[in-house]
Amino acid sequence: MANEFPFEISPMFEGERVRKDDMFVELAGPKSRGFELVKAAGLDEITDGKFTLIGPDLSQMQEGSRHPYAMIYRVAGKLVEPDLEAIVERRNHDFQNYIQGYMHLNQRYDVWVRINKDAIKKGLKSFEHIAKATMMLFKNELPFIEKIEATYITDADEVEKQRAEAIKIYEARDARTRGLHDEDVDVFYGCTLCQSFAPTNVCVVTPDRISLCGAINWFDGRAAAKVDPEGPQFAIPKGEVIDKVGGEYSGVNEKAVALSGGEYSRIKIHSFFEYPHTSCGCFEVVGFYIPEVDGIGWVDRDFNGTAPNGLAFSTMAGQTGGGKQIIGFLGVGVNYFRSPKFIQADGGWERVIWMPKNLMEKIKADIPPELADKIPTEAEVTDLKTLRDYLEKKQHPITQRWTKEEAVAEAALTETAEAAPAWSVPAPAMTMPVGMPMMPMGEGGGMKLTFKNAKISIDRIVFKNKEK
Secondary structure, rough: OOOOOOOOOOOHHHOOOOOHHEEEEEEOOOOEEEEEEEEEEEOOOOOOOOEEEEEEOOOHHHOOEEEOOEEEEEEEEOOOOOHHHHHHHHHHHHHHHOEOOEEEEEOHHOEEEEEHHHHHOOOOOOHHHHHHHHHHHHHHHHHOEEEEEEEEEOHHHHHHHHHHHHHHHHHHHHOOOOOOOOOHHEEEEOOOOOOOOOOOOOOOEOOOOOOOOOOOHHHHHHHHHHHOOOEEEEEEEEEEEEEEOEEEEEEHHHHHHHHHHHOOOOOOOOOOOOOOOOEEEOOOOOEEEOOOEEEEEEEEOOOOEOOOOOOEEHHHHHHHHOEEEOEEEEEOOOOHHEEEEEEOOHHHHHHHHOOOHHHHHHHHOOOHHHHHOOOOOOOOOOOOHHHHHHHHOOOOHHHHHHHHHHHHHHHHHHHHHHHOOOOOOOOOOOOOOOOOOOOOOOOOOOEOOEOOOOOOOOOOOOOOOOOO
């Protein structure tokens, strides 16, 4: 193996990062275009080990340059069927990260690759080396693949043409689960492919919740577990229902403890705030809580601007990933927006208050009609003030939550004030985080105000000594 390729190949290189200063070339990613795709074929339709390149090779690229990049594999074998395409495709991420000096991130149309300068110095001059090594790993690790051939594309026009066709294939795969729901099955599927980058992450794939990377649905998980029982996709018996709305099951919790090393013990797969699903790093979209409006915004990795909270996708992705349960941030796959159980424990679509225009276009048909013109994009909203104004103007359902919370806050304030007449609080006056208690005021007598689930705006507080 060492003599055949100008680089080392080993699982020890999984998780290796290629930073910008060490990068020879960047392929696809957030500033270019690309995709990866696997197609099933008949044994007599392909030539085993064949490699085709459309576009410039590595030796023709300049240091520091960026190029479009597509990888298409055709696989064949007696046990190969279309149901396995997505599973084999997702393993491209796994196997390519075995290559020293080669960083592969994400999946499908979000693929992102960087090649280290050191790899070039050691003799990596052609994509054929990458493709041959990857095909070898596919056949070694997935014995049901008897033949495989690869086509790599770096020509911009050809990448665009083929990418459009690939997206149609992805959409057809995802559509298969539309009529199947969590309650219809006894088994979910887990995936640990991203544990090289997020050691405590276990992706739970259900009929109503696609993998965070968006590449593996419930049918894909079932097919993978069947042909590769010891692989990174495996069955998770649901067990007892603990919380139907939140999506908490005893079997999922047991698996979470076992595979996260005890990092967490509970998961609610349809909750944003309470025991949320962990996030790896390959997620397609990040959800983020905006306390100022008590709503949830969403931003995808294709969005290059900043969200109303002033943060870019990359910044929030850094906060979200790593395999942790982060309250206030959540990674999801795009297809989860089409789920009837989409964050149903926290209000579902009525809690969504912002997303980029391009993301909205992808899922427009799945947004409830009554909310279609009430969720702003970067075209209408750029900061928190314009966000609140827009939501009020459009009478977004989130504004009803504000009214209820204000009523509760006012009632709590009145009740507390009546119970402690020694203090005068004539006007509301500072912004308090939800659920945060106020400190006791004064000495010996005083009073204590406690606000629960409330947001209070106060212009001024005046304290006067009681006249004797």
